Ligand code: ADP
């Protein structure tokens with residue numbers, strides 16, 4: 001039943017509810033209180049603690065109106081033992097003041113504070129009575145997260161209606177009784193009732209810590225559903241057919257022509273990929289490797305294996321700069337081998353674009369490199385066999401899956417390309433299980449030999465001029481440097497302006513220095529030109545926004561200065577810093593911050609000073625910012641978690657995975673559908689994948 005089926009819910013109200021993700025009546029049941037008020041017992045005034053919300057009862061002694069800039073109404077109360085407390089109102093109506101008659105009784109609820117005239121409660125909930133006291137609540141009062149224009153009271157009333165319906169028509173149990181007993185968890189209806197209407201005997205402190213079995217029960221069920229969904233996605237993929245790609249001579253030729261040898265870790269991952277590509281099932285592999293670990297060459301090898309077997313390869317990057325760079329790298333490696341490439345971005349001229357599209361659809365281009373432009377409808381491949389996605393956390397799971405359609409072919413039914421995704425965001429194992437549960441994971445856990453860790457200094461802005469002097473001097477001795485002006489605003493425009501201002505400043509100050517500027521608002525061709533100039537050492541210094549964060553590879557650059565470093569996340573700083581330390585030269589990074597810096601902010605920047613290890617930094621970042629921020633939409637495998645929190649509820653992830661496996665083995669489509677319907681509802685779009 002939709003929420004509009006409830007009393008008092010029209011279209012307008014439904015719209016507001018939808019903002020909270022509440023579309024069906026059942027959704028209201030899963031909208032849990034974020035705290036509770038205890039109005040089941042009266043707290044004697046001498047036992048009330050400042051800062052706590054209490055229900056009190058006392059007699060009205062007098063009321064006073066204090067005049068001033070802000071008139072307030074103060075009602076003075078006294079209990080049977082002679083303790084005093086005041087009720088203070090900053091907003092009130094005359095009729096309200098008249099209610100508080102001397103000698104009447106008041107029952108009031110609110111946070112006890114210590115005011116100028118002793119204890120008081122500001123804007124309490126209250127009832128005035130003279131004879132029979134109103135009855136006490138027999139359950140705790142839930143307080144729900146709400147949104148603008150939707151009052152707490154309205155929400156409470158609606159959820160009460162939903163609960164009344166629940167009592168009449170209990171939800172079907174989705175989990176196995178034996179499991180529930182093993183884990184000592186309540187059934188679904190009991191869990192929901194407990195959380196919406198906890199009894200005074202329920203352990204509120206336990207609920208507050210989010211450790212109550214009723215909460216665990218819901219977390220468990222939600223995580224099971226998530227794991228199920230990931231497994232089903234995977235099963236669907238596995239049922240598809242992908243081309244068997246035999247080991248490729250061209251890939252070996254490329255390997256032989258490289259000026260370096262693969263690291264052990266690269267070799268291991270490459271072997272894993274070769275094994276995958278030989279299968280008739282589509283590969284679904286994620287390669288995790290810290291910045292500079294050498295993922296690009298692995299991608300090129302895989303691409304050659306597909307191209308050699310007569311299939312096309314799509315290579316996608318999250319930004320144009322990165323796509324351009326990939327194109328350049330691939331061209332460097334593949335042109336000598338006679339492999340034809342096409343190149344797509346959002347800003348090609350119409351004629352160029354037509355040309356590229358034709359090359360892709362005829363199959364003449366074996367490799368197509370681009371941004372998300374590769375997803376567009378106009379792009380058709382003749383024989384797409386492999387999709388490579390770089391820095392995958394920036395792409396949604398839906399986009400990733402939509403590429404399957406691009407590989408459609410009449411030759412084979414249920415055809416799907418192999419997929420290789422690459423990310424430099426190292427994430428801990430349990431998180432990987434939820435975020436990438438549908439993928440096999442390979443880790444390049446080794447950097448190419450000879451890499452020196454980047455030395456990092458953390459300096460306050462008052463040192464900016466010293467840093468600039470040092471930079472100038474270094475560039476005069478042949479060093480190439482980045483100067484990064486990070487996001488100062490949500491707006492790309494202001495961001496670009498900040499970089500522009502710095503660029504102007506430097507050019508004026510150092511007319512003899514070759515300074516370039518890149519930011520997100522430049523045309524693709526301009527950006528590319530500047531990157532090429534920098535790479536060719538025609539520029540000494542590159543002033544940039546965080547557009548260079550991902551993937552940019554100029555091995556000769558060995559100095560990086562990041563302004564306003566305190567505004568960036570640790571993982572982002574790590575990515576940026578990864579732009580230096582790529583060559584044989586010892587590299588340095590300076591993190592400039594705007595004082596004063598809070599103790600935590602300082603501690604965060606210190607971590608950058610102490611380690612170059614992406615894993616350590618990612619763990620720390622996760623601890624500080626939580627998985628949502630760090631992983632973006634990929635965090636939950638495409639499913640937004642309503643109650644579970646991957647970090648807080650980590651301990652439930654493995655049991656949930658086991659349970660999901662068993663459930664699928666038992667082949668109970670009814671139960672699976674029940675869980676998906678309950679937790680994901682209409683939002684699930686994987687069906688179309
Ligand atoms: P990332 O994993 O960050 O994408 P890249 O693929 O851009 O890293 O590689 C960084 C640099 O290291 C490139 O210049 C690349 O050519 C080089 N490289 C990759 N593998 C090796 C290796 N085994 N030995 C030496 N250099 C390597």
Ligand code: MG
Pocket residue numbers: 295296390551
């Ligand atoms: Mg890369």
